[in-house]
Amino acid sequence: MDLLYLILRAFIQGSIYALASIGLSLQWGVLRNLNFSHGAAITFGAYIVWFSLESLGFTYLFAFIAMLLASFVLGIAIEWLTVKPFFAKNDTNIFIATVALSSIMAQVYHIVFGGRQKFMRPLVDQLIKIGPLQATVQELLTILITAFTLVVLWFILQRTKTGRSIRAVSQDQVGAILSGINTRRVYSTTLGVATMLAGIAGMLLGPIYFVSPHMGESPMVKAFIIVILGGLGSLKGTVIAAFIVAMVEVLVGRYIGVTWAPMMLFIIMIMILIFRPQGLFGVSNRKA
Amino acid sequence: MEDKKAILRVENASRLFGSLRAVDGLSFEVYEGEIFGIAGPNGSGKTTLMNIITQVIPPNSGHIFFHDKPIHKMPSHKICHEGIGRTFQNPTVFESLSILDNMIIGSTFGKNHNRLQSNMDKIKEVLDFVNLDKPLDRIAGKLLVNDKKKLMMAIALIAEPSLLILDEPCAGLNISEAKESIELIRKIGEKGITVMLIEHNMQVLMNISDRVMIMDAGKKLCMGPPSHVCTNELVIEKYLGKRTAKGVKDIAES
Amino acid sequence: MLKTTDNNRKLLLFYILMVLSLLALPLFIKNAYIMHLVIMTCVWGVVVNNWNLTLGYGGMFHIAQISLFAVGGYMSGIFINELMISPWLGLLVGGIFAALVSLIIGLPALRVKGIYLILLTYAFHYGIKELTDHFREITGGSMGLVVPRFRMAGVALQNWQLYYVILALLAVSVLLNWMVVRSYIGKALMAIRDSDILANSTGINPYKFKLMTFVMAAFVSGVAGAFYASYLSVIGTEIFSFTLIVNALGMIVIGGMGTLLGPMIGSFIITFFMEIFSGLEDYRPILVGAVIILVLLFAPDGLIQEGNKRWERWKSRGKKKSEELEV
Ligand SMILES: Nc1ncnc2c1ncn2[C@@H]1O[C@H](COP(=O)(O)OP(=O)(O)OP(=O)(O)O)[C@@H](O)[C@H]1O
Numbered sequence: 001m002d003l004l005y006l007i008l009r010a011f012i013q014g015s016i017y018a019l020a021s022i023g024l025s026l027q028w029g030v031l032r033n034l035n036f037s038h039g040a041a042i043t044f045g046a047y048i049v050w051f052s053l054e055s056l057g058f059t060y061l062f063a064f065i066a067m068l069l070a071s072f073v074l075g076i077a078i079e080w081l082t083v084k085p086f087f088a089k090n091d092t093n094i095f096i097a098t099v100a101l102s103s104i105m106a107q108v109y110h111i112v113f114g115g116r117q118k119f120m121r122p123l124v125d126q127l128i129k130i131g132p133l134q135a136t137v138q139e140l141l142t143i144l145i146t147a148f149t150l151v152v153l154w155f156i157l158q159r160t161k162t163g164r165s166i167r168a169v170s171q172d173q174v175g176a177i178l179s180g181i182n183t184r185r186v187y188s189t190t191l192g193v194a195t196m197l198a199g200i201a202g203m204l205l206g207p208i209y210f211v212s213p214h215m216g217e218s219p220m221v222k223a224f225i226i227v228i229l230g231g232l233g234s235l236k237g238t239v240i241a242a243f244i245v246a247m248v249e250v251l252v253g254r255y256i257g258v259t260w261a262p263m264m265l266f267i268i269m270i271m272i273l274i275f276r277p278q279g280l281f282g283v284s285n286r287k288a
Numbered sequence: 289m290e291d292k293k294a295i296l297r298v299e300n301a302s303r304l305f306g307s308l309r310a311v312d313g314l315s316f317e318v319y320e321g322e323i324f325g326i327a328g329p330n331g332s333g334k335t336t337l338m339n340i341i342t343q344v345i346p347p348n349s350g351h352i353f354f355h356d357k358p359i360h361k362m363p364s365h366k367i368c369h370e371g372i373g374r375t376f377q378n379p380t381v382f383e384s385l386s387i388l389d390n391m392i393i394g395s396t397f398g399k400n401h402n403r404l405q406s407n408m409d410k411i412k413e414v415l416d417f418v419n420l421d422k423p424l425d426r427i428a429g430k431l432l433v434n435d436k437k438k439l440m441m442a443i444a445l446i447a448e449p450s451l452l453i454l455d456e457p458c459a460g461l462n463i464s465e466a467k468e469s470i471e472l473i474r475k476i477g478e479k480g481i482t483v484m485l486i487e488h489n490m491q492v493l494m495n496i497s498d499r500v501m502i503m504d505a506g507k508k509l510c511m512g513p514p515s516h517v518c519t520n521e522l523v524i525e526k527y528l529g530k531r532t533a534k535g536v537k538d539i540a541e542s
Numbered sequence: 543m544l545k546t547t548d549n550n551r552k553l554l555l556f557y558i559l560m561v562l563s564l565l566a567l568p569l570f571i572k573n574a575y576i577m578h579l580v581i582m583t584c585v586w587g588v589v590v591n592n593w594n595l596t597l598g599y600g601g602m603f604h605i606a607q608i609s610l611f612a613v614g615g616y617m618s619g620i621f622i623n624e625l626m627i628s629p630w631l632g633l634l635v636g637g638i639f640a641a642l643v644s645l646i647i648g649l650p651a652l653r654v655k656g657i658y659l660i661l662l663t664y665a666f667h668y669g670i671k672e673l674t675d676h677f678r679e680i681t682g683g684s685m686g687l688v689v690p691r692f693r694m695a696g697v698a699l700q701n702w703q704l705y706y707v708i709l710a711l712l713a714v715s716v717l718l719n720w721m722v723v724r725s726y727i728g729k730a731l732m733a734i735r736d737s738d739i740l741a742n743s744t745g746i747n748p749y750k751f752k753l754m755t756f757v758m759a760a761f762v763s764g765v766a767g768a769f770y771a772s773y774l775s776v777i778g779t780e781i782f783s784f785t786l787i788v789n790a791l792g793m794i795v796i797g798g799m800g801t802l803l804g805p806m807i808g809s810f811i812i813t814f815f816m817e818i819f820s821g822l823e824d825y826r827p828i829l830v831g832a833v834i835i836l837v838l839l840f841a842p843d844g845l846i847q848e849g850n851k852r853w854e855r856w857k858s859r860g861k862k863k864s865e866e867l868e869v
């Protein structure tokens with residue numbers, strides 16, 4: 001029964017990890033670049049929701065919508081500032097620019113909202129117990145929201161024109177350009193969507209941890225591990241890897257010791273790099 | 289032809305990308321001292337074939353022998369030390385470095401020296417040979433396409449390879465530049481270097497090659513001397529088309 | 543080509559003057575705090591000098607240099623405290639451990655291409671931080687590890703003496719870098735940075751050269767870390783703060799990535815910049831970040847090169863005008 005409980009915990013944790021990393025993976029697919037400000041984007045989502053709820057008195061739904069809009073705009077701004085000037089010319093500079101940007105953003109949060117941790121109230125504040133299993137309603141909602149978000153994302157990628165062009169570009173840059181796709185637009189849309197996904201992750205993380213200027217950094221480290229494990233650019237792999245990482249964390253935390261979990265992940269990551277650098281589900285090693 | 293010695297022997301080599309068989313169970317030999325032409329439709333696996341010979345992309349299966357030595361498990365740099373030089377379809381040079389540095393890198397590492405080799409006479413000689421007459425301190429990234437291609441060729445040549453693999457050296461050049469490039473390849477052949485040449489223009493290919501292989505969907509469609517290849521039914525049907533076939537045939541026979 | 547000898551002589555003179563003034567520096571600086579800043583400039587100078595060797599020349603995207611610096615500091619401190627070795631020996635211990643650790647991450651990570659290295663080193667950075675937390679009995683955890691100061695003949699060294707120690711390390715580091723860059727190793731690194739595929743088929747084994755440089759750079763940074771710990775007589779987990787990574791990157795970018803002396807000038811600028819604007823407190827990281835992005839956008843070769851370019855253009859413009867007048 002203990003095991004069943006652990007699996008439930010891993011499922012909750014894994015959902016958030018999936019949301020936190022899928023944006024990175026999407027971005028890698030399209031831009032072949034990693035965005036170091038992804039963690040700051042997670043934090044951004046949390047702050048916007050917190051601010052909308054506490055200071056503007058929005059309902060959760062409106063706070064959510066406000067967060068989505070703001071995150072999308074932020075994503076476009078990130079692309080404009082850190083990717084556009086250097087794309088296809090200097091990958092190192094994109095990397096450095098996003099590092100610098102993430103530091104700027106964290107400090108802006110610090111100045112605007114203060115360094116103190118903020119408590120974000122959950123959507124529903126209730127505990128559910130079924131036999132030995134127990135979870136807050138918020139945690140169950142987290143799983144639902146993640147599932148819903150992933151389905152919507154899947155729908156967008158498969159069925160809409162924007163989604164199809166995103167997939168086209170991530171499969172073949174040159175071919176996409178030749179077939180008349182406006183790759184510039186695809187790049188900024190992708191960053192917008194990726195940042196929205198990060199924002200949703202932030203919103204869900206808020207009530208579980210506290211909202212603080214650097215709260216997005218540790219999920220970002222996990223997200224990096226997850227995208228490697230899942231295979232850079234493979235969305236399916238990313239989601240599965242998110243649950244694997246959560247499972248490892250929960251199990252190691254329970255049976256070996258909480259402080260050993262990060263070490264374990266690190267070891268797994270090295271193993272993957274040595275034996276299967278394309279990740280568990282990755283196919284493309286075109287331009288790693 | 290029978291008593292010629294094979295410098296390169298490819299046996300049943302394959303490379304897959306996902307489910308796509310880019311090179312599919314290919315076998316052939318390249319003889320010492322010849323110019324071996326390769327042609328085929330876009331995506332037929334020519335570049336991939338070059339990549340698996342030089343291990344830029346390792347083959348999934350098959351054996352490759354160079355001077356009877358197996359090289360299908362060797363890393364790229366060792367293959368270079370063995371004496372296979374190559375150029376790339378897209379002009380690739382060391383962009384941020386000067387022409388001189390590019391050449392020094394070629395002559396130092398091409399033969400696995402661990403001290404910088406900067407013999408100016410030799411560098412000048414090779415640059416003269418490929419007819420690149422830009423100042424030595426010019427940054428390679430600032431060169432035009434044709435000059436980049438010449439430099440790329442010079443980097444490969446200064447390591448004194450015994451087999452030189454050229455991937456569409458004339459692509460993207462204008463007619464007079466392409467002519468110059470073809471002349472250069474002929475000169476390389478005359479120096480006794482074996483050449484594998486990928487070229488889309490059949491007239492050019494038939495004219496310069498001793499033997500030709502036509503590829504299609506990763507397989508060998510036909511191989512032999514130019515006159516033989518251009519009369520092959522399959523080649524005409526699948527690749528050349530009737531009209532081109534006639535023109536090419538005239539050239540091959542002349 | 544002929545002019546360079548003349549230029550070389552000028553440069554040599556410049557270098558000699560620079561070295562002399564660096565040697566004479568303690569004579570002019572009486573303020574203890576400024577002396578401290580100068581020492582810190584040199585410490586960060588060593589770190590960014592080596593980070594630049596791997597990142598700027600070798601094109602290896604990684605953020606491990608500060609983590610390795612921290613490994614050097616902590617291991618030296620732990621050995622000094624637990625095994626009672628002298629801080630001088632600690633310098634060596636720090637270097638060796640940093641090199642060992644860099645070998646452990648470099649062996650798998652340098653085998654695959656760029657991006658994995660960033661990811662791995664980023665996770666590594668946090669992994670080391672977690673480890674220091676985990677073993678807090680010997681690392682001091684968030685309280686920091688207290689490390690004995692350098693002594694000679696039983697007397698604790700003063701800052702102006704320590705300045706010469708770190709200056710010597712900086713000199714060794716720069717010299718080593720200079721030798722590497724000029725040698726066949728440097729050419730191989732730059733070739734790999736420009737195109738690893740072409741480099742590989744030109745006979746270069748990218749893995750070998752990258753690993754070699756990565757480990758060497760780690761060793762020197764580890765020694766600097768050991769110096770840092772003993773100099774400040776404490777090393778704490780704030781060494782893992784992201785701000786330090788950003789600052790160090792700033793030093794490299796501002797001074798000029800892939801140049802030998804640029805990053806050290808960057809180190810000087812950032813260290814003193816942080817001090818001059820200390821009144822701005824919270825706004826400093828924003829300023830540093832903004833400066834980095836602006837430099838990337840408008841002077842991607844660094845301020846030194848950019849200044850040089852402007853100056854040359856300005857000079858030649860003057861020349862052109864005078865030529866026109868003569869005609
Ligand atoms: N690294 C790769 N990853 C995935 N697919 C690849 C890769 N390299 C080549 N391919 C695919 O393999 C097939 C053969 O490609 P290849 O470049 O060898 O053809 P080619 O004969 O050189 O064509 P071209 O005349 O256009 O140069 C193509 O369908 C191509 O899309």
Ligand SMILES: [Mg+2]
Pocket residue numbers: 334335336377
């Ligand atoms: Mg090709």
